[in-house]
Amino acid sequence: MKFVSANGASIPALGFGTFRVPGPDAERMVSHVLANGYRHIDTAQIYGNEAEVGEGIRRSGVARGDIFLTTKVWVENYKRAAFIASVDESLKKLKTDYVDLLLLHWPNEAVPLAEQIGALNEVAKAGKVRHIGVSNFNTDLMRQAVALSSLPIVTNQVEYHPYIDQTPVLRAAKQLDISVTAYYAMADGKVLEDAVLKAIAAKHGKSIAQIVLRWIIQQDLIALSKTVSEQRAQENAAIFDFELSSEDVAAIHGLAKPDGRIVSPEGLAPAWDKAA
Numbered sequence: 001m002k003f004v005s006a007n008g009a010s011i012p013a014l015g016f017g018t019f020r021v022p023g024p025d026a027e028r029m030v031s032h033v034l035a036n037g038y039r040h041i042d043t044a045q046i047y048g049n050e051a052e053v054g055e056g057i058r059r060s061g062v063a064r065g066d067i068f069l070t071t072k073v074w075v076e077n078y079k080r081a082a083f084i085a086s087v088d089e090s091l092k093k094l095k096t097d098y099v100d101l102l103l104l105h106w107p108n109e110a111v112p113l114a115e116q117i118g119a120l121n122e123v124a125k126a127g128k129v130r131h132i133g134v135s136n137f138n139t140d141l142m143r144q145a146v147a148l149s150s151l152p153i154v155t156n157q158v159e160y161h162p163y164i165d166q167t168p169v170l171r172a173a174k175q176l177d178i179s180v181t182a183y184y185a186m187a188d189g190k191v192l193e194d195a196v197l198k199a200i201a202a203k204h205g206k207s208i209a210q211i212v213l214r215w216i217i218q219q220d221l222i223a224l225s226k227t228v229s230e231q232r233a234q235e236n237a238a239i240f241d242f243e244l245s246s247e248d249v250a251a252i253h254g255l256a257k258p259d260g261r262i263v264s265p266e267g268l269a270p271a272w273d274k275a276a
Contacts, residue, residue: 001039001086002240004222006179007152009101009131012068013217014237015040017183017224020040023052025228030056032222033233034067042157042181042224044072044105045090054095070101071158072135073120075268078111080103080224080270087128103127103157104145106268107137113141117148124151125274133157135181136263138270139172154221162191162212163260170219181222185212188262196255200248207235214239215252 002013013048016033018026018041026049035058043053050071057067071094077086091097102123104116120132133155134145146153156173160166160182173180186209190195197208202212209225213236216223225236244252261272 002217002221004179007131007154007177009152009179009221011101011155011181012038013179013222014038014039014213014239015042015070015222015224016233017067017226018043018047018053019183019226019237020051020206021047021049021226021228023049025041027052027056027059029230029233031059031231033237034060034062036234037234037237039066040068040222042069042070043094044103045074045077045086046072048104048226050090050093054093055206058095064096068100069096070103071099072103072105075106075110078108078116078119080115080119080122083116085122086090086119087123091128098128098130100129101131101133102154102157103133103135104137106265106269107141107270114148116158117145121149121151128138131155133178134180136269138273139168142169142172142176142178146178153178155179155181157183159184159261159263160216161185161260161262162194162197162215162220162255163187163257164262165253165256165260167275170221179222181224182216183224184263185216185223185225196251199230200244200251204242204244205249206239206242209236210239211244211248211252214242214244214247218244218249225268237271 131154135157
């Protein structure tokens, strides 16, 4: 397993994501992937499956200390008292006394960012959280978060796949020593029909999903893979035995489009950075 280092955190480069994974499937798949080599699990309060993720971890038999567990605080819980109560509830559901990484899920201007970052720092200093980070932040918000935090911000989790150019976020993250965690890597299934990706996959004797995950990891980023199929989960983990050429990487970057963003919910999404 490859690890990505950022601001003192060492994060497994391949994580198992549980967005839109129903509880019973989350429990089954988390238990399975941990028993078969995955060491990074990603969930969130709003996913509604923290309890099942916690049970999957317990059932896997893998020591808690060997697992990198991420959850995210939902925007309605950003006021300090609600924030701390929600983290305690998450820990109870996850059947653990700490998470490895806690993220602010989306920006929320209704609560001052200083209060949000202060609460993140508070739960970390109380030992409930090992590392803190953000999700769906633009470059301006990333810089504000770093300036407001006494503890290091270790990741920004954002939508990233071959059809979106995230150069501004990637560049800012590098300057700030923040890792980038990529979600929606398969672009809601769009990559599976792509002729360019099909050709690269055929050349390497790999699946398109393996090619896309490899492309992300080769950029020293963290990739979240999500599936409710045990076989596909195994396949998605088999990405450390080959390398994409610089031509392959350039061809995949060349698929980016100005309108490639898929996830931009009204009332949550910030003013996204425009690619150069």
